[in-house]
Amino acid sequence: MAILVFGSINEDVIIPLERRPAAGETVLGSEVTLGQGGKGANQAAAAAAAAGVEVRMVGAVGADGAGNRALQALTVAGVETDLVATLEDARTGTAYVHVTPDGENSIVVVPGANHAVDGTLLGQLQPALSASDVVIVQTEIGSAGADAAAELASGNGARLVLNAAPVIPLTRETYSACDPLVVNEHEARDIAGIDPFVQDPTILAEAVRRVSGARSVVVTLGAKGCIVFDANKQYLVPGESARVVDTTGAGDVFVGTLAARLALGDQLERAATSANAAGARAVTWQGAREVIPAHATSRGSTC
Numbered sequence: 023m024a025i026l027v028f029g030s031i032n033e034d035v036i037i038p039l040e041r042r043p044a045a046g047e048t049v050l051g052s053e054v055t056l057g058q059g060g061k062g063a064n065q066a067a068a069a070a071a072a073a074g075v076e077v078r079m080v081g082a083v084g085a086d087g088a089g090n091r092a093l094q095a096l097t098v099a100g101v102e103t104d105l106v107a108t109l110e111d112a113r114t115g116t117a118y119v120h121v122t123p124d125g126e127n128s129i130v131v132v133p134g135a136n137h138a139v140d141g142t143l144l145g146q147l148q149p150a151l152s153a154s155d156v157v158i159v160q161t162e163i164g165s166a167g168a169d170a171a172a173e174l175a176s177g178n179g180a181r182l183v184l185n186a187a188p189v190i191p192l193t194r195e196t197y198s199a200c201d202p203l204v205v206n207e208h209e210a211r212d213i214a215g216i217d218p219f220v221q222d223p224t225i226l227a228e229a230v231r232r233v234s235g236a237r238s239v240v241v242t243l244g245a246k247g248c249i250v251f252d253a254n255k256q257y258l259v260p261g262e263s264a265r266v267v268d269t270t271g272a273g274d275v276f277v278g279t280l281a282a283r284l285a286l287g288d289q290l291e292r293a294a295t296s297a298n299a300a301g302a303r304a305v306t307w308q309g310a311r312e313v314i315p316a317h318a319t320s321r322g323s324t325c
């Protein structure tokens with residue numbers, strides 16, 4: 023089974039903080055670590071962890087040290103990188119990740135080379151794209167890239183899993199091809215135009231499905247699990263509890279695992295159960311990607 027991931031590749035600059043600064047305030051961080059990141063690359067690595075799927079990444083990095091490290095880490099994670107462009111005139115995307123002791127994060131992304139993933143680049147890559155069973159797209163690459171990738175997926179008859187993180191303008195065609203559209207509660211509110219005081223996730227999921235026109239919708243709810251809206255039926259897929267160290271990238275592990283299970287033939291509800299379990303595990307390690315010691319396996323990622 024083949025998965026193609028169109029998306030962002032970042033180097034994460036991780037700064038643990040006691041608390042986030044208010045506007046105009048300065049706080050001290052304890053240390054700085056570099057980690058592998060980018061929603062696209064994280065999702066690709068998570069999908070590649072499933073046995074029986076081949077994962078290929080489509081994206082762009084700069085011709086710099088961060089780009090080299092990102093490509094190497096993807097390869098170690100079992101992801102094919104032959105369709106990742108290395109650009110001389112752009113820097114590899116950088117994400118500044120602040121993590122507080124409760125494991126919550128806030129992230130600022132400077133996209134750099136990621137914004138070169140547009141229709142023109144995809145057009146150049148098209149001859150090298152083979153049919154894939156599932157295409158994963160997220161939106162850190164920008165509207166032009168995400169719409170072009172979705173169009174390519176539809177044209178190839180692939181199943182489109184779109185993670186609207188962050189929420190950006192996308193065409194009606196892109197939304198209606200999603201099967202599923204995956205969003206967290208904030209993103210769901212943005213898409214549906216619903217007030218923050220509406221807390222009922224079933225109302226959110228219903229509204230996202232109606233407004234987006236997506237074939238199916240998954241709204242992730244953190245430890246509570248997720249709401250799946252499929253074939254006009256809605257159900258809660260309960261989550262698993264875990265000791266939270268760092269929530270960074272847990273949503274990406276959810277999406278990558280969900281897509282892998284769909285590619286392997288699971289129904290959406292069953293795939294969401296596996297994705298919940300993988301997402302719960304992902305909050306127990308530091309950083310967006312699990313660092314597996316080299317002696318434990320040859321398929322782990324490095325930071």
Ligand code: RIB
Nearest residue numbers: 032059060061117271310
């Ligand atoms: O979802 C987490 C990811 O978001 C981080 O790895 C960071 O690179 C940003 O893209």
